[in-house]
Amino acid sequence: xxxxxxxxxxxxxxxxxxxxxxxxxxxxxxxxxxxxxxxxxxxxxxxxxxxxxxxxxxxxxxxxxxxxxxxxxxxxxxxxxxxxxxxxxxxxxxxxxxxxxxxxxxxxxxxxxxxxxxxxxxxxxxxxxxxxxxxxxxxxxxxxxxxxxxxxxxxxxxxxxxxxxxxxxxxxxxxxxxxxxxxxxxxxxxxxxxxxxxxxxxxxxxxxxxxxxxxxxxxxxxxxxxxxxxxxxxxxxxxxxxxxxxxxxxxxxxxxxxxxxxxxxxxxxxxxxxxxxxxxxxxxxxxxxxxxxxxxxxxxxxxxxxxxxxxxxxxxxxxxxxxxxxxxxxxxxxxxxxxxxxxx
Amino acid sequence: xxxxxxxxxxxxxxxxxxxxxxxxxxxxxxxxxxxxxxxxxxxxxxxxxxxxxxxxxxxxxxxxxxxxxxxxxxxxxxxxxxxxxxxxxxxxxxxxxxxxxxxxxxxxxxxxxxxxxxxxxxxxxxxxxxxxxxxxxxxxxxxxxxxxxxxxxxxxxxxxxxxxxxxxxxxxxxxxxxxxxxxxxxxxxxxxxxxxxxxxxxxxxxxxxxxxxxxxxxxxxxxxxxxxxxxxxxxxxxxxxxxxxxxxxxxxxxxxxxxxxxxxxxxxxxxxxxxxxxxxxxxxxxxxxxxxxxxxxxxxxxxxxxxxxxxxxxxxxxx
Amino acid sequence: xxxxxxxxxxxxxxxxxxxxxxxxxxxxxxxxxxxxxxxxxxxxxxxxxxxxxxxxxxxxxxxxxxxxxxxxxxxxxxxxxxxxxxxxxxxxxxxxxxxxxxxxxxxxxxxxxxxxxxxxxxxxxxxxxxxxxxxxxxxxxxxxxxxxxxxxxxxxxxxxxxxxxxxxxxxxxxxxxxxxxxxxxxxxxxxxxxxxxxxxxxxxxxxxxxxxxxxxxxxxxxxxxxxxxxxxxxxxxxxxxxxxxxxxxxxxxxxxxxxxxxxxxxxxxxxxxxxxxxxxxxxxxxxx
Numbered sequence: 001x002x003x004x005x006x007x008x009x010x011x012x013x014x015x016x017x018x019x020x021x022x023x024x025x026x027x028x029x030x031x032x033x034x035x036x037x038x039x040x041x042x043x044x045x046x047x048x049x050x051x052x053x054x055x056x057x058x059x060x061x062x063x064x065x066x067x068x069x070x071x072x073x074x075x076x077x078x079x080x081x082x083x084x085x086x087x088x089x090x091x092x093x094x095x096x097x098x099x100x101x102x103x104x105x106x107x108x109x110x111x112x113x114x115x116x117x118x119x120x121x122x123x124x125x126x127x128x129x130x131x132x133x134x135x136x137x138x139x140x141x142x143x144x145x146x147x148x149x150x151x152x153x154x155x156x157x158x159x160x161x162x163x164x165x166x167x168x169x170x171x172x173x174x175x176x177x178x179x180x181x182x183x184x185x186x187x188x189x190x191x192x193x194x195x196x197x198x199x200x201x202x203x204x205x206x207x208x209x210x211x212x213x214x215x216x217x218x219x220x221x222x223x224x225x226x227x228x229x230x231x232x233x234x235x236x237x238x239x240x241x242x243x244x245x246x247x248x249x250x251x252x253x254x255x256x257x258x259x260x261x262x263x264x265x266x267x268x269x270x271x272x273x274x275x276x277x278x279x280x281x282x283x284x285x286x287x288x289x290x291x292x293x294x295x296x297x298x299x300x301x302x303x304x305x306x307x308x309x310x311x312x313x314x315x316x317x318x319x320x321x322x323x324x325x326x327x328x329x330x331x332x333x334x335x336x337x338x339x340x341x342x343x344x
Numbered sequence: 345x346x347x348x349x350x351x352x353x354x355x356x357x358x359x360x361x362x363x364x365x366x367x368x369x370x371x372x373x374x375x376x377x378x379x380x381x382x383x384x385x386x387x388x389x390x391x392x393x394x395x396x397x398x399x400x401x402x403x404x405x406x407x408x409x410x411x412x413x414x415x416x417x418x419x420x421x422x423x424x425x426x427x428x429x430x431x432x433x434x435x436x437x438x439x440x441x442x443x444x445x446x447x448x449x450x451x452x453x454x455x456x457x458x459x460x461x462x463x464x465x466x467x468x469x470x471x472x473x474x475x476x477x478x479x480x481x482x483x484x485x486x487x488x489x490x491x492x493x494x495x496x497x498x499x500x501x502x503x504x505x506x507x508x509x510x511x512x513x514x515x516x517x518x519x520x521x522x523x524x525x526x527x528x529x530x531x532x533x534x535x536x537x538x539x540x541x542x543x544x545x546x547x548x549x550x551x552x553x554x555x556x557x558x559x560x561x562x563x564x565x566x567x568x569x570x571x572x573x574x575x576x577x578x579x580x581x582x583x584x585x586x587x588x589x590x591x592x593x594x595x596x597x598x599x600x601x602x603x604x605x606x607x608x609x610x611x612x613x614x615x616x617x618x619x620x621x622x623x624x625x626x627x628x629x630x631x632x633x634x635x636x637x638x639x640x641x642x643x644x645x646x647x648x649x650x651x652x653x654x655x656x657x658x659x660x661x662x663x
Numbered sequence: 664x665x666x667x668x669x670x671x672x673x674x675x676x677x678x679x680x681x682x683x684x685x686x687x688x689x690x691x692x693x694x695x696x697x698x699x700x701x702x703x704x705x706x707x708x709x710x711x712x713x714x715x716x717x718x719x720x721x722x723x724x725x726x727x728x729x730x731x732x733x734x735x736x737x738x739x740x741x742x743x744x745x746x747x748x749x750x751x752x753x754x755x756x757x758x759x760x761x762x763x764x765x766x767x768x769x770x771x772x773x774x775x776x777x778x779x780x781x782x783x784x785x786x787x788x789x790x791x792x793x794x795x796x797x798x799x800x801x802x803x804x805x806x807x808x809x810x811x812x813x814x815x816x817x818x819x820x821x822x823x824x825x826x827x828x829x830x831x832x833x834x835x836x837x838x839x840x841x842x843x844x845x846x847x848x849x850x851x852x853x854x855x856x857x858x859x860x861x862x863x864x865x866x867x868x869x870x871x872x873x874x875x876x877x878x879x880x881x882x883x884x885x886x887x888x889x890x891x892x893x894x895x896x897x898x899x900x901x902x903x904x905x906x907x908x909x910x911x912x913x914x915x916x917x918x919x920x921x922x923x924x925x926x927x928x929x930x931x932x933x934x935x936x937x938x939x940x941x942x943x944x945x946x947x948x949x950x951x
Contacts, residue, residue, distance in 0.1 A: 042530035042532060042533070140440075177619060205557065205602045206392075206559070207597060207598060207616050208619070209603075210601035211616070213603075233531075233603070235602065235603030238603060238604070276532045276535040277529050277560065277605065278534075278560045278563065279560075280563055280564070280587070282563075282565075283564075284564060285535060285537070288465075406842055407842070408838065408841075432844040433844065435842060435844035440839075442839060447835040447836060448838075450840065450854050453854075461840075461845070462843050465845055465849070466844060515843075593770055
């Protein structure tokens with residue numbers, strides 16, 4: 001199957017006070033066309049770094065890509081001409097929904113100004129002759145009108161009441177949930193193939209979150225857009241994703257279709273993670289130990305210091321991906337073959 | 345039977361809303377008439393989304409805000425209107441844990457003096473006696489004696505949290521208000537923290553008021569639960585019953601909105617539209633009516649009181 | 664005292680701050696060891712009219728003044744006056760301004776407003792002008808100069824302390840310590856004051872520079888300690904009628920004032936860079 005996005009062996013290092021931190025340790029990940037993939041993990045696991053690496057917006061001074069490739073529609077984004085990637089891929093074929101709706105808009109300009117600014121450069125109708133954005137570039141009238149129509153249409157699709165009036169308002173006049181709707185609209189306008197959503201509902205109340213998740217899923221399924229959805233909330237991943245990938249300390253541990261992931265998790269970390277979600281029976285299960293430092297990470301499989309099933313092999317060699325059938329891959333020397341511990 | 349440890353009667357806390365010139369143009373009705381009781385030894389959950397007033401309620405009970413109206417009775421004694429010095433003395437028995445207990449530590453003080461301080465304020469123990477207490481508490485929260493000589497920033501976030509808790513526990517309070525104690529935490533860290541709370545409750549015979557927006561956490565930790573919406577309680581009762589069969593339309597939507605692992609997807613069932621109204625502009629009558637599928641004319645006119653129904657109390661005309 | 668060591672090492676890395684420290688150290692050494700370092704210590708009081716206005720030479724390193732006294736020696740003893748004025752004036756301003764700022768910052772009612780309005784009034788008048796007015800009224804003398812300077816400089820401390828105290832009230836650790844039952848007194852003295860020590864120290868250092876400059880101005884105008892006190896500003900005033908021939912007469916005290924004030928300003932800037940942002944940032948925990 002031709003994957004839309006194929007990350008292979010990505011290795012990213014960050015410079016810190018205490019030395020270089022191995023934030024991503026050879027990550028491989030696939031996203032198929034029209035597929036919603038959830039990237040799940042706790043803080044420090046590297047999911048946001050991975051999202052940024054794919055977009056190509058890692059902090060230039062601090063981060064270094066040491067190895068690996070990011071293949072999008074066949075081409076390796078890390079090795080293509082950066083200007084071509086900037087014009088045609090970033091903000092166009094791949095768009096982004098950030099986590100914090102409260103700081104993602106400029107407070108100074110109206111929604112219309114900000115969205116039309118986006119359309120000026122990234123509208124599907126634009127014929128970019130190449131070259132960096134310049135304030136001297138003209139915005140042809142006819143295209144402007146067509147783009148504005150598209151923007152109004154997008155606002156209707158994300159259920160913003162009275163789109164024409166909404167355009168004239170400033171972002172802070174909207175609630176958090178409404179601003180996320182605007183971000184979703186902006187992410188869809190360039191007609192992307194892939195949307196990277198970085199914890200888009202974490203900052204929202206649970207009832208608003210439910211509305212946003214439903215909206216996002218409807219819209220992407222309608223348009224056949226793929227989504228790479230990072231989250232630390234397993235429930236959210238279950239809600240909206242077709243497949244789930246779990247990361248720990250910069251390594252991906254398991255990737256499976258949603259039902260298999262939650263029903264028969266194979267990796268000890270996945271099992272423990274699922275078990276630590278508070279369950280109705282009132283019993284609380286945590287994971288002994290602490291998240292390791294990425295400056296001096298454990299060797300081999302990075303979860304081995306906290307794992308019940310660990311052996312010497314786990315300490316020495318990082319497990320290669322093992323197919324457990326039906327698109328279910330796990331990187332573990334001792335995968336578990338049993339239903340999830342806690343019955344929900 | 346047990347006399348309630350904490351009794352809140354029609355508690356009100358309003359904040360003035362001021363225009364650019366400092367003139368008051370309205371009121372933010374953060375807590376708008378809340379009554380509840382907390383029995384010794386129990387863990388009462390207080391849930392709701394942002395703006396519902398649960399945090400303000402906790403802070404008002406604690407004395408961080410002064411009540412606008414209503415009574416707060418702790419161990420039978422009214423504390424909402426005490427003069428400042430007397431109110432400070434209540435802190436010995438009634439304490440409050442912030443979302444990030446580590447942030448409650450003065451960064452310029454070492455852990456040792458930080459833990460001694462509550463005892464210095466409230467007791468007349470000698471230095472040696474205080475030291476003994478402090479070491480006992482440190483052990484109870486699972487930290488080594490060596491930490492007494494460290495500054496907060498030299499500890500990890502989790503350790504800072506434990507020091508923050510230890511600081512409160514040195515006073516051996518009877519009731520502890522926990523304000524969003526697991527918000528923003530990873531799920532495995534959250535599990536450790538909840539386990540710690542449980543063990544501390546046993547060791548120190550604590551009573552908890554557990555404020556959280558995370559329903560699954562509240563379900564695991566609390567035997568009774570109060571659901572708040574826009575400054576009032578809409579449903580109050582045993583957790584198991586409320587979760588299994590929520591009676592108030594808001595509780596129903598709230599529970600339906602929580603993403604669950606396994607089972608039906610929320611987005612298939614969920615039906616609550618619109619946004620919560622601004623607490624400065626509370627709807628007349630029942631404040632949930634603007635989003636409620638059961639709303640009728642009566643709801644705009646008459647505010648429903650909490651009435652008993654099915655083993656709990658519900659504030660709805662048509663539940 | 665690990666905090667002091669931390670500050671010193673960080674300060675040493677900043678070249679201009681280091682220059683400031685060196686200059687101030689030089690000032691202190693000159694003042695402390697004036698009797699030893701001076702070539703003609705008796706010239707503070709004695710006159711040698713026969714040797715007046717001699718250019719710098721081996722005998723008189725910086726020449727002589729109109730009374731024939733050795734400029735260099737008088738300069739060194741003048742350093743003592745300078746430090747005395749600076750320390751006492753800034754110290755007094757601190758003792759007045761900090762408590763006022765604390766009270767205004769801690770409380771929120773009319774008292775706080777009143778105190779800040781009073782300090783605003785003082786700040787609205789240029790310090791030099793006010794100091795002149797006070798010194799003029801009271802007569803030229805060393806204590807009056809110090810008084811005039813203290814009375815005009817305290818609002819700077821009050822304002823800094825007020826702003827910092829208000830900002831600190833929003834900090835969670837202050838709110839939670841109050842919730843623990845701490846009295847306002849305990850909160851203010853044991854928690855707020857140590858937290859705002861850095862801005863106070865920075866302000867004090869800059870204040871020294873500013874105060875010394877103003878003291879020199881007062882001395883120049885004849886409002887400072889009367890002769891034969893070798894105050895630098897007065898020395899410059901004396902030298903005026905002999906310029907440009909006896910250039911050393913004005914250049915020496917002028918340069919001394921310049922280096923002293925610059926030294927305190929550089930130190931103040933350096934301290935500000937070291938103390939404020941970094942101490943606050945060191946609260947980060949070791950999570951990934």
